[in-house]
Amino acid sequence: MRLAILTDIHGNREAFSAVLADVERRAVDRIVLLGDIVGYGPDPEWCADKAAALVKAGAIAVRGNHDNAVGDSSETMGKVAAAAMDWTRPRMNEAQRTFLAGLPLTQELGDILFVHASANDPGDWIYVTSAQRAMGSFRVCTSRLIFCGHVHVPALISYGLTGQVQEHEFRIGAAVPLIRSRRWIAVVGSVGQPRDRSPEAAYAILDTGTNELTFRRVAYDVSTTAAKIRAAGLPDALAIRLVKGE
């Protein structure tokens, strides 16, 4: 089975559409959304509706901190994120709010665990930014593969037979065999707001048959999204960030 794993869409309709179009062409059997469907971006309604439709059609989805903040105003956030959330919240209708609030924090599929942030205490939104930070996730579960987002910078970390945790370099587009003697955490890059100096939308494809993971990038119309952000009166920093990919 081939899974397309998308995360941190953040209300970016253009990026989300471009990734879904790319997924269409790559013989994917099932879509996984690792949360943060809304927040930051100018099209939270469209993205939430699209995500709900995908889930209805069989996609797996988990809740991110921004999705949570729509219904939970006590969620702590940075200044820009909070301003964008104040803009997002009133735009969500009842159905969208219910959909986002109803998403589980984790989901499992065989020996794979999906979570928005760190697997240890998923609701605490810990950033998995290093091999050290990944340790907690390996400890709390027995899943062989863990997929998370939240960081907006893709990473691949393994946990070996002798207990060593290693972060690995990888190349975009090259399939990496997730050899079974190790457990793996893949931090999938962001669809709607990449922060690794590339503005292209990020996602990943896991082939459970060949046991290979491919990180992918998809170009999309960044300038349209940036213009929408400015027109909507959202913080200008969010538009600049998209263009620069940081």
Place this chain on the structure above:
Amino acid sequence: MLRPSEGLEIDGFKLGECLHQGGFATIWDVTHPLYRTPMVMKVPTILDGYDGPTIVGFEVEQMIMPRLTGPHVPRVMGVGDFSVMPFIVTERIPGKSLLQLFKTAPLPISDVIEIAARMAEAIHALHKQHVVHLDLKPDNFLRRETGEIVAIDFGLSRHDELPDLLSEEFTIPMGTFPYISPEQYLRQRDDLRSDLFALGAMIYELATGKMPFGQPERLKGVRKRLWRDPVPPRALVPEIPEWLQEIILRALEVDPNNRYQSASQMLFDLSHPKQVKITARGLKTQRDGFWTVFRRWRKMRKVRRFAAPPTMLSQIDRAPILMVAVDLSAEMEELAHRLLTWVQRMLVIQPDARVACVNVIKTARIGLDPITTDDGENIHVSRLVTLRAWAEKLELPEERLTYTILEHSDPGRALLDYAANNHVDHILMGARGHSSTRRYLGSVSSQVVAEAPCSATVIRLAQTASEADAAAS
């Protein structure tokens, strides 16, 4: 975890006799009801407790080997997981490793060249698939009955597109001491040219019967090769031609930048001995003197790494073999000139390219040529002179240029065969203008473009209006 034993069945594979018991792994003869190919199973010997290097080495093999294809690697038939019993099943290559052959060194020069070329060919095949082997030695080469050499044991290898499980984990240099390159000693694991160093050491051994750096037992002994040069092969075996010593010592250069830049370029020299440019390396009769070595020691002892190579793939792309098929006939002078301009342009973007200039003498299809042998010789020589004169304007150092005159009844076929045999990366050639005869009979350039085993660029002169009219009529 299961331990291998005769009669054990796992994933459909049934273990036969144990063929080899090594320090890190055992090799078993295996059968499978679905496969008729003779097969062997390699099972790593995992000691109780911490055995990191063996485990990771085996993980590396499990990652890399299933991705490799072609006659120069064993075909993988099955892979087993650590949870039950780790193993890799591959086709069984009949015959022994090259180790037996190396034990009989020094070999006759013609055998040395033949085996060296075959090894270079195998290494080139690996490099083209993004893999640098990093542990090349006689035991890790097998020979097929058809002659191709097969590389085995990828436990220390590095795949350009895959995570390097070994790099962060171990801090000691990994490799086999007599053949390990200086940069591997410095723990650089990303340079294709490391394999060329090992190849140079092996050719040295085949030709002289001695290892260029002896058999150091400690790392300290390995380090010496950063400043101490080996005894020149000709000082040990005077029959070794200067050109072969040139090739060997160039491959054994300490700084990877001074070696061959690709296995295919080294293979090219092994196949064109007459065109190897002999430098001081080829003429050397003894090791460098005390002061030279001392100065080198003062410089090298502080070196922590060599200039980082670009990515492996760009390394291959950067050092291509560019084949230029030149039409030397009088009416094609302008086209030949245009072709020269294009070669010059390509050399700007590919400064490490090596240029193989080729010209074909078309011979009669059936029977003997009307020209006598003497005339034939004359034509051959005069063509060579013209070809050299054409290429001189490229102003390339001699060692990066070769000239070949081919004789064939079918020029297109001759060019294509030459390109395939010499692992050419890019063919450049001129095309004559359009004409109706050409349209019906087909031109050499269109045949080459259609069947080339690599990229091909055709240079054509811009048509004048009257020529276009003539072609259209």
